[in-house]
Amino acid sequence: xxxxxxxxxxxxxxxxxxxxxxxxxxxxxxxxxxxxxxxxxxxxxxxxxxxxxxxxxxxxxxxxxxxxxxxxxxxxxxxxxxxxxxxxxxxxxxxxxxxxxxxxxxxxxxxxxxxxxxxxxxxxxxxxxxxxxxxxxxxxxxxxxxxxxxxxxxxxxxxxxxxxxxxxxxxxxxxxxxxxxxxxxxxxxxxxxxxxxxxxxxxxxx
Numbered sequence: 001x002x003x004x005x006x007x008x009x010x011x012x013x014x015x016x017x018x019x020x021x022x023x024x025x026x027x028x029x030x031x032x033x034x035x036x037x038x039x040x041x042x043x044x045x046x047x048x049x050x051x052x053x054x055x056x057x058x059x060x061x062x063x064x065x066x067x068x069x070x071x072x073x074x075x076x077x078x079x080x081x082x083x084x085x086x087x088x089x090x091x092x093x094x095x096x097x098x099x100x101x102x103x104x105x106x107x108x109x110x111x112x113x114x115x116x117x118x119x120x121x122x123x124x125x126x127x128x129x130x131x132x133x134x135x136x137x138x139x140x141x142x143x144x145x146x147x148x149x150x151x152x153x154x155x156x157x158x159x160x161x162x163x164x165x166x167x168x169x170x171x172x173x174x175x176x177x178x179x180x181x182x183x184x185x186x187x188x189x190x191x192x193x194x195x196x197x198x199x200x201x202x203x204x205x206x
Contacts, residue, residue, distance in 0.1 A: 015172075017073055017092040024072035025097055025109035029116040032057060033065050037074050037090055042175065042187065045078035045089035093175060121191050139186075149200065157194055164192060 019025050028034065032055065039054055040046070046054075051062035066088050069075040078089040097114075101107045132140065152160070168190065174180045 014092040016094040016096045018096040019072065019074075019113075020098060020101075020106065021072070022103075022105045022109035025106070025113045027068055027072050028074060028095065029109075029113045030065065030068075031116070031120065032061070033069055033074075034116070034120060036062065036065060037069060037095070040075055040088060040090040041093055045087035047081060047085050047087050049085065051088075093172065118193070121193075124189065125191070149197065161192070161194065 019028060028037075035055055036051055039051065048059050048063040048066055051057075051066065052059040055062065066075055070077070070088075073091055074095065075088050076091050078087040081087050097110050098106055099110070101110065129145075132143070135143075174185065
């Protein structure tokens with residue numbers, strides 16, 4: 001389970017927090033908790049009151065779920081404020097969890113979290129498509145929707161993922177530091193999913 005007991009310099013944020021405890025994995029799979037962490041990463045710090053305004057949930061509910069997230073190292077209280085008016089902030093820009101584990105409990109919890117994240121991706125992409133007609137022409141042309149079927153080895157797929165991560169890394173600092181953003185920059189979600197396609201026949205010549 002991630003710990004955040006050591007103070008860090010103001011403004012300094014780790015790139016990722018890694019969840020390996022099944023309890024932490026199950027806790028994070030809650031839809032509202034994922035939403036709260038995402039909002040804090042994009043626009044925090046903010047209070048439970050502000051969280052309620054952003055999510056439509058009650059202040060008490062947001063406060064409870066923020067405390068659960070803090071228990072597992074995903075958020076922490078930021079300086080300033082008192083009680084429910086004390087602001088919260090995310091502890092890292094990204095969340096990681098095991099893709100494979102010898103521990104059956106970890107595997108089950110990690111797979112459940114991945115499924116919850118995939119469902120969240122689908123909901124957000126569907127909402128984006130429903131509202132796409134409102135976008136300016138340049139953004140409609142810039143957006144990308146598509147897929148590719150590749151024949152890769154595990155090593156090649158791992159290397160491909162690493163190269164994609166390297167392409168994205170130069171833009172990451174803009175999330176925490178608005179001064180780095182070009183004037184016309186807007187929030188863009190880029191979803192990366194690669195899986196072994198067990199539904200496509202392998203075929204090939206004899």
